[in-house]
Amino acid sequence: MRIVIAGGHGQIALRLERLLSARGYEVAGLIRNPDQGDDLREAGAEPVLCDLESASVEQVAAHLQGATAAVFAAGAGPGSGIGRKDTVDRAAAVLFAEAAERAGARRYIAVSAMRADPSHQGDEVFDAYLRAKGEADAYVRARTGLDWTILRPGLLTDDPGTGLVRLEASTGRGPIPRDDVAMAIAELVDTPGTAGLTLELISGTTPIPVAVKDVAGN
16 A cells, blocks of 8 residues: 655654554655655655645646555645745645545545634734635545545644544644654544544544544444
């Protein structure tokens, strides 16, 4: 099983690449900086040079050929301005979803944000971020060629993962280690019964595999 991750050098993506490669998957991560390639190789992933802000849908779809699953884990980052919230958090997410559909990579996980909403009001950078994520989520939900799951983590931390979470349609706000987000994505990739769900994720008391099975109805 080949899995392609957008934003392959991100903090969640590198953790996810290690998990998936340890499970025996063939993993590729899209990066725009070739200097990041060694970090992906160390995580067990193939680095693929692709700038989602300038690539065409055909170019991205070519990188997704043969993939059975795709994960959008890219982001403009906390230091970026309103412009890149649109070009990365919205436009790149839309591009990657369209490319996945064209390439036949049906299983699709989008890492979004709590309170993402295309009609979110406000003029600050974070307001633009929530609108961009909301617009991207709306686009993904409309893709009939994708078995999508949208994951909305709470406040991300670098604390060691506990493997214990709360995963529901609505959890309320709370923190979540990036370790646990990556583990949850790995479980979601393997659980097609979660297709069509938008889920929030924070730290809790339920082991991640159990939490994913519960929302899938297994």
